Amino acid sequence: EAQVTQNPRYLITVTGKKLTVTCSQNMNHEYMSWYRQDPGLGLRQIYYSMNVEVTDKGDVPEGYKVSRKEKRNFPLILESPSPNQTSLYFCASSLSGGLLNTGELFFGEGSRLTVL
Amino acid sequence: AQKVTQAQTEISVVEKEDVTLDCVYETRDTTYYLFWYKQPPSGELVFLIRRNSFDEQNEISGRYSWNFQKSTSSFNFTITASQVVDSAVYFCALIPGGTSYGKLTFGQGTILTVHP
Numbered sequence: 082e083a084q085v086t087q088n089p090r091y092l093i094t095v096t097g098k099k100l101t102v103t104c105s106q107n108m109n110h111e112y113m114s115w116y117r118q119d120p121g122l123g124l125r126q127i128y129y130s131m132n133v134e135v136t137d138k139g140d141v142p143e144g145y146k147v148s149r150k151e152k153r154n155f156p157l158i159l160e161s162p163s164p165n166q167t168s169l170y171f172c173a174s175s176l177s178g179g180l181l182n183t184g185e186l187f188f189g190e191g192s193r194l195t196v197l
Numbered sequence: 198a199q200k201v202t203q204a205q206t207e208i209s210v211v212e213k214e215d216v217t218l219d220c221v222y223e224t225r226d227t228t229y230y231l232f233w234y235k236q237p238p239s240g241e242l243v244f245l246i247r248r249n250s251f252d253e254q255n256e257i258s259g260r261y262s263w264n265f266q267k268s269t270s271s272f273n274f275t276i277t278a279s280q281v282v283d284s285a286v287y288f289c290a291l292i293p294g295g296t297s298y299g300k301l302t303f304g305q306g307t308i309l310t311v312h313p
Contacts (some may be wrong), residue, residue: 112299118275121206123288123305131299139300159234171242171285186301188242 083108085173087189094162095197102157102192104172111177112185113155114139116170119190125170130155131177162196165172169193199201199224201291203304211312218274218307219264220289226250228294231265236286236306248272250294279311 085106106113107166112119114129116139126139130149131163144166146158159166198225210216222231233245246256248265249297256263260277289304 114299116303121305124290125205126301126303127309129299129301137299140302162273173242185244185247186232186242191240 082110083187084149085172085174085187086187087170088109089192090122090192092129093195093197096163100159100162100194102159102172102194104155104157105153106155106174106187107153107173108176108187110174111152113149113172113174114186115155115157115173116173117141117166118171119168123185124157127157127170133186159194162194164196167196199226199229199291199293199300199302201289201302201304202301203287203289203307205307206305207308207310209312212280214311215275215277215280216279216309216311218276218287218309220274220304222270222271222272222289224293224294230292230294232265232290232292233263233272233274234288234290236288238239238285245274260283261309276309279309281311281312281313284309301310 084108088103097194115127116124118124125141127145128139128147138146149155168191170192173186175186202221226253229250231248232242235243253265262275264273288306292301
């Protein structure tokens with residue numbers, strides 16, 4: 082089954098404790114991206130990757146890191162989480178050309194992160 | 198910088214009413230792509246439509262229709278004869294067609310509630 086898988090789905094952590102949210106897709110997609118969803122602000126793009134070893138900042142990259150060493154994985158790293166990073170996070174993927182040809186971005190189920 | 202504005206934070210209608218969700222965008226790119234996504238209460242994000250900046254034809258899909266007007270930078274979404282299952286958060290989004298075409302910007306979202 083074609084899917085984007087995020088882990089963990091729920092996490093409560095404390096300020097400053099490094100964490101990684103994993104994202105994996107099984108569709109051989111070139112394009113992957115991360116978003117955070119906050120009430121009243123919609124979804125805001127954190128980082129995106131057009132292909133392996135190619136990443137770029139979205140609108141709200143501060144406090145986050147990403148890497149794209151393999152096509153299928155695009156982990157989101159919070160080196161020193163703070164309470165303002167409490168949010169619902171979504172990973173998504175698409176064929177690079179497909180994003181423009183069909184517009185279909187395949188989303189993961191979301192990861193709800195709470196930083197105390 | 199690009200921007201997407203969905204001025205209607207929440208809309209409430211009674212079943213069978215028609216409802217229009219507004220989306221206004223800003224971009225310096227001459228080529229760009231506009232999208233609508235639906236987020237039902239279950240939380241997943243569902244792709245609805247993609248429109249190129251050079252194609253201003255309106256589109257209809259069942260009870261859904263989209264009105265794209267470059268002159269007013271708007272890409273509005275109408276649901277005809279709304280149903281309770283249409284209750285969701287709806288997001289409009291834009292992606293530029295130039296060199297940073299991976300950078301996707303969402304609007305704040307409109308919460309639609311359809312009452313029986």
